[in-house]
Amino acid sequence: MSNLDLIDSICGTCGKEVSLTKLRVSTNFQYGQDFPVDDFEVFICPRCNSGSVLNLKLQYKQGRRREEIELLQRSAVNNADMYTLSPGPLPMPRLKNLPDDIESAWDEVLNAGRASAWTAAELMCRKILMHIAVDQFDMDEGLNFTAYVKKLDEERFFPRMMMPVIDGIRERGNRATHDLASTPKEQAIKTLDVTHYVLRTVYEMSA
Template identity: 30%
Template sequence: MYFHGEWLGKGTIIGQKYVCGYCGTETSSSGGYNFQQRNEKFGFYEQVAFILICTSCNFPTFLTEDYTLQVPQPKMVANVENLPPPLAILLNETRKAISAELYNSTVLLCRKMLMNLAVLEGADKNKSFVYYVDYLERHDFITAKMKPWVDRIRQIGNTATHEIPDISKEDAYMSFEFLIMLLKLVYEFPHKMQPK
């Protein structure tokens, strides 16, 4: 996306609500910079973008008038309690990837997390992805109703690993959502059910 116009001096900007990509606060900027672009057809200047200053952390965010582009993007919020450290590190990396719209990376990280989950739950190391999925199924981490999800993630992961086309946003989000659900079932919910 390319803009041709001019930045105006810092001023008051009212009504531009957004989620800050730095601190995660839902905010409405009280100040920032306006970017105007000349409409060649009608000869007037129109507002096309802003640099907004977060009222919570004071960091800047670039945002287009139509909200189609925000830099930095808000981070995907998907916390899972009681994760083993290796999975917690990978989950944080996966959240950053999907928040930055790195969909190929997101899917590959989801595959890596499934493999790590299987190993942490007793599977042998240095095996194929299919081996790890089969292990999770045989040991009832993946139910029969979850099987279509896993098969779809396997296909998406194979595309990301071995083929030229890029992964779509929808496929990346589906892989990520499934992974979050599985991690919650394996680690968070059993922990919450333990007597205090």
């Protein structure tokens, strides 16, 4: 199978890290002579058999004839900047054995990241750490983030070397709440990485 027939991704349906496999190519519905508006390829997840639609981005279609677009479409799988996938790939895998409220919060993080809403994703990661404090130590709801992190620190819930990272999430979350600037993707991904690590360690690996 050609590498043009596979996309390494996190399936937007089941949340597993997989190689999506090309199913077919379809080209329909043309405006004028030069601009096909529905050029896409369908890729199938080998785990859940759901389809993801690869669509060449608009700037690569405009001003090109059908033959050029079809060539670009076939080669786009090697350059994620050239296409969109629908449903979009998740930024991190889903996790097993999470309590219902934490699973719901993690799903919100993943869906925000899927939509490139990185500020919202990072803010939800703070809420997840609050959820963990409530779940693990029966803390009251409605306290501020610092109180939850302090409790987690006192209980030595995190390795000491991780506390500066956790505190960094607090500081960045405060800036995201009060500043006009949005959270850059690269920064948010680091926060998601840390949150994923904590969730996986506490709930998935200890089950």
